[in-house]
Amino acid sequence: MSLRGGSGSNFPRQKPNWQLALEEIIRDDNAWLRMNPGQSLQSRYYSGNSGGGAQASSAAKANLTKLFDRYQEAGAPDKDIVGVEGTMRYFEETGVDAEGLEALAALEIVQAPTMGEMSRDGFVKGWSERSCDTVDKQKAYLKNVKSELSDNKELFTRVYKYTFTIAKPTDQRAVPLEMAAVYWELLFSSPVSAVKWSSPNTPWLSWWIEFLNTSWKKSVNKDMWNETLKFAQLSLADESMSFWNEESSWPSVIDDFVEFVKKDKRGGTDEQPMDEDEL
Missing domain, CATH: 1.10.238.10 (EF-hand)
Structure with missing residues (x-):
């Protein structure tokens, strides 16, 4: 009925x-703020000083x-x-x-x-x-x-990094590549993701998965997992990848991926593709 x-x-x-x-919850939070002037809700929930x-x-x-x-x-x-x-x-x-x-x-x-x-x-x-x-x-x-x-990158980063813990098999130190790819697809392409790793010019995530499946074929350790997020954010901001150089302290898999993009996807040029409006 x-x-x-x-x-x-x-x-x-x-x-x-x-x-x-x-x-x-909102009423309770507002009441707590009135009773605790100068305090923030973060101190209420994370410092143990809940006032209750x-x-x-x-x-x-x-x-x-x-x-x-x-x-x-x-x-x-x-x-x-x-x-x-x-x-x-x-x-x-x-x-x-x-x-x-x-x-x-x-x-x-x-x-x-x-x-x-x-x-x-x-x-x-x-x-x-x-x-x-x-x-x-x-x-x-x-x-x-x-x-x-979709807007809170700090929250997204926390969820992204913790996903490594639940993605890896129990008592293992790395995530199988096939499983990592599934989670990257979800994390980087979800409608509510704060880091959608693709642009009109560059299908970054598709290239990343293609590269790993053809050239890497190894499991994904924690450092590689975390650095992938860092690289994804930087590559979205700078598609020419000028932030990368041979002296950078990126994992070797990232170095190899940069070369893959430059040689196999961009014909050996360091320049990013132009938008259609720029042609």
Whole structure:
């Protein structure tokens, strides 16, 4: 049964729970700022000075512990880990697209040990720090995170770097190339990405994947993962890659990619392609 009524109904449209929760968070934040002049919301959420005292913190953690238990699969061998099935159910309840960039952001918040899993400690700590001890509050928070991802490069960078942790196999130090390519496709081409690694002149991401599949064929370590983001940002700002030189401290794979672009894609010239308007 719909609560909206027919087209001629005079009943007001009911606000969704996530919107009510978001409004509650905003009211709570504003009240805290009035009670703590000179302080910032960042100090509230990240310094441990939440103004609610130990009792409020303890109650929130108790709520989060119970919430975590809701997603435990029956007969799970480890009661401190929620597996893939429970994580997918959590994503559904919080409105997170399991195949979207916001899923990686959610897993970064709870410091997931691997893709598709959540630990009790990470879940409780991550959401306790953000004062979100209910599904509705978390849904509202994650909706806001998704809206910020395309403009907030600091947030995007944090999610990008943490993705390395969940992408690599357990007890391994590197990400298989095939898996890294899948995550790069998501991170660098998502509509909500802050770093879309492509331009009208240069399909950077496509060239990068092509180069790796034909010339690299090795796993991706943490340094290469992080430096790829740095190179992506610089290449978008300077498509001629004048920021690169042989004395730079880039990983060798980046050096080889620069040569690949210059020789194989640009015919041996250092100049970037011209826009059609410039021709």
